[in-house]
Amino acid sequence: MNLAARQQDNADNSFADADREAVYRAIFTRRDVRSQFRDGEIGDAVLARLLAAAHHAPSVGFMQPWNFIVIRDMARRRAVRDLFLAARQQELPHMAEDRQALYRQLKLEGICESALNLCITCDRRRSADSPLGRWHNPQMDLYSTVCAVQNFWLAARAEGIGVGWVSILDAEALKRLLEIPDPVAPVAYLCVGHVSEFARRPDLEQARWRGRLPLGDLIMSETYGGEGEETLKAAAAGNQVP
């Protein structure tokens, strides 16, 4: 029996403690990897599992708007890296002046060091004849595609594979390079590969770009800014990494 079908047989069952912990572990130890890629191919069986995970994301109206472009060619990857380098130069002056030196030092991509790159796209025409759930919120197809990205990322963590999302790119230039037609949006450009380790904390936290916000401060009751939920906030504070 294949992977997804076998899992469906368990659809009605609850998770044992150890299984629930494993899901949290993937969530809490997932990292946006830029610096720790090491050599080694990713086998087709593993990559197919990751893509199956992405493909089982929720999608508005079950439209499944995604495609997966696997990029291995090093010349093409170097061209994407050139786009990144140009975009980083363009982005730099928009950082606060006292943070520009730190910004320059940050390692923000692993395009050429990773085993492969993956562009996850959203075909905005798909099921356009019956756009269930998209009439009021047409961006829902993009959001569905992001859910696929996050599924891929978490499955990769469970496989010991690192993923980094490169967002410092000019989308139009990327579309030309990957021959992506107009009604299709490149939602995520991912670097995917084996890693030497998963960092204990996010790189940007470690580099003191920003600290993690206290979860309790982000919880509101009934309305935006609404006070209350005190016991929930206290419980949330207990789950915070110190």
Place this chain on the structure above:
Amino acid sequence: MNLAARQQDNADNSFADADREAVYRAIFTRRDVRSQFRDGEIGDAVLARLLAAAHHAPSVGFMQPWNFIVIRDMARRRAVRDLFLAARQQELPHMAEDRQALYRQLKLEGICESALNLCITCDRRRSADSPLGRWHNPQMDLYSTVCAVQNFWLAARAEGIGVGWVSILDAEALKRLLEIPDPVAPVAYLCVGHVSEFARRPDLEQARWRGRLPLGDLIMSETYGGEGEETLKAAAAGNQVP
């Protein structure tokens, strides 16, 4: 030791087979729940764990743009449900004519039957002074927030809790109802509660609104529409639910 800190201690370790399977099981058996909510409160400890999972999503520039509005008041929920009912009426004529009868029959929300509602928002002003990764792609803060939604959803599945995303809503009307200020976007309106079961297949697949696309058809090589990756496609076909 608290949950997230304990998990971080495992950051460098690989996943045992059973743990990896548990992550896939959460991914493959997660459902967009509308019909199977049953009575029962959700304890603050559980809800805090789900919110911690959401809070550990990736975010561009580590900006953590999200807030979590917990909505329990039944009068407010009925008002949201009225927004849904109006929006569904507005959306109906945009469906293909031969699908409107089916659209009318679909159960598309569990706003009042679930234990609570949760609106996950994106504060677009947060870290606006140094928008790392957002100069070229300003929507990245919204995408980060969607990653938080998907983390919440998968953690909920592992806890045996159902989540349904209601996107058939007028966002401006929802903002007024929840007093959400202008620079903040309501990204997801979720129904959250205990369930009688997790359906074996997505509701919209079961109702024959759409079928699942063959994963192999969604894989491309090097460029959009690029042919190749035949062994990967064959491996992907093996993971497909029949």
